[in-house]
Amino acid sequence: MHEPAEKNGLRTAWGRVADAYGEMWAGRTAHITDAALGALAPEAGAEAVDVACGPGSTTVALADRLRGGHALGVDFAPEMVARAQERFGGRTDVAFAVDDAERLVLAPESVDVLTCSFGLMYCYDAAAALHCAARTLRPGGRMMQVVWGRAADVWWVPVIELIETRAQYFSAVCPMMFFYGLPGVMPRMVDEAGLDLIEHATLATEMAFPAVDDAVEAAIQGAPLAGLFNHRLDADSQAEVREAMRVHVDAIARPAAEGIRLPAQAAVTVAGRPACRA
Numbered sequence: 001m002h003e004p005a006e007k008n009g010l011r012t013a014w015g016r017v018a019d020a021y022g023e024m025w026a027g028r029t030a031h032i033t034d035a036a037l038g039a040l041a042p043e044a045g046a047e048a049v050d051v052a053c054g055p056g057s058t059t060v061a062l063a064d065r066l067r068g069g070h071a072l073g074v075d076f077a078p079e080m081v082a083r084a085q086e087r088f089g090g091r092t093d094v095a096f097a098v099d100d101a102e103r104l105v106l107a108p109e110s111v112d113v114l115t116c117s118f119g120l121m122y123c124y125d126a127a128a129a130l131h132c133a134a135r136t137l138r139p140g141g142r143m144m145q146v147v148w149g150r151a152a153d154v155w156w157v158p159v160i161e162l163i164e165t166r167a168q169y170f171s172a173v174c175p176m177m178f179f180y181g182l183p184g185v186m187p188r189m190v191d192e193a194g195l196d197l198i199e200h201a202t203l204a205t206e207m208a209f210p211a212v213d214d215a216v217e218a219a220i221q222g223a224p225l226a227g228l229f230n231h232r233l234d235a236d237s238q239a240e241v242r243e244a245m246r247v248h249v250d251a252i253a254r255p256a257a258e259g260i261r262l263p264a265q266a267a268v269t270v271a272g273r274p275a276c277r278a
């Protein structure tokens with residue numbers, strides 16, 4: 001099947017940061033996913049799939065709520081799946097596999113719950129991903145999506161332009177990063193996928209880091225722009241990006257017991273597949 005060349009690049013970029021994302025980033029957004037899982041309220045014993053699972057922590061957070069159920073984490077980057085298996089392969093209530101959100105191989109009507117935390121923005125065809133999700137859910141099943149909210153309220157945003165302008169390589173990673181969090185977009189898209197909207201909320205939150213430099217390194221090395229930063233920028237440009245991010249983070253950081261807190265906004269959507277169609 002035809003895929004845009006950029007999608008392969010994105011898969012490679014995520015694969016390269018599987019360890020760094022797991023270590024520097026995933027834990028910092030876990031509370032957002034957890035709040036969304038609270039809104040989803042999956043039933044005990046449910047069978048679930050966590051799409052774009054990354055290094056597996058969101059799949060495990062989901063499995064922890066299923067008590068007696070099972071969660072399959074899938075990601076299109078084999079390195080992410082390997083990392084998740086390494087970390088959580090010992091658990092019997094989770095499993096991991098390579099799969100693409102835009103064309104899931106799972107059988108139609110095979111799961112009760114489908115989650116996707118910070119994954120939809122990376123799909124080249126998000127509408128297809130939502131249709132796949134709807135098709136994979138059993139009647140009465142529930143889907144949860146978490147996407148970034150308004151760009152102006154997300155602390156790490158400047159890193160995109162800082163790296164891309166110096167690398168002279170634009171929008172390769174995620175041109176639609178902040179589209180799905182715009183007011184009305186997810187409600188319309190879930191409706192178009194044939195799902196009923198159950199809850200849609202904007203979550204104003206924060207991400208905690210021990211210090212400014214940890215946040216700066218997470219923004220640069222814990223995400224897929226790391227490849228551009230490490231391989232396309234010379235030492236002077238890298239230093240400029242680090243310094244500009246340091247100044248930005250320092251200006252907006254809120255001191256906290258654990259170090260600093262930085263603003264973030266996410267949009268949480270819960271939708272259901274109708275139990276039966278008229």
Ligand SMILES: C[S@@+](CC[C@H](N)C(=O)[O-])C[C@H]1O[C@@H](n2cnc3c(N)ncnc32)[C@H](O)[C@@H]1O
Pocket residue numbers: 011014015026029033051052053054055057058074075076077080099100101102116117118119122123124
């Ligand atoms: C920001 S991470 C989110 C990981 C995890 N859900 C979390 O919240 O920590 C985005 C993940 O989406 C995956 N991804 C991007 N496009 C995908 C696609 N089309 N199908 C499956 N996974 C995809 C990436 O490989 C990456 O692991």
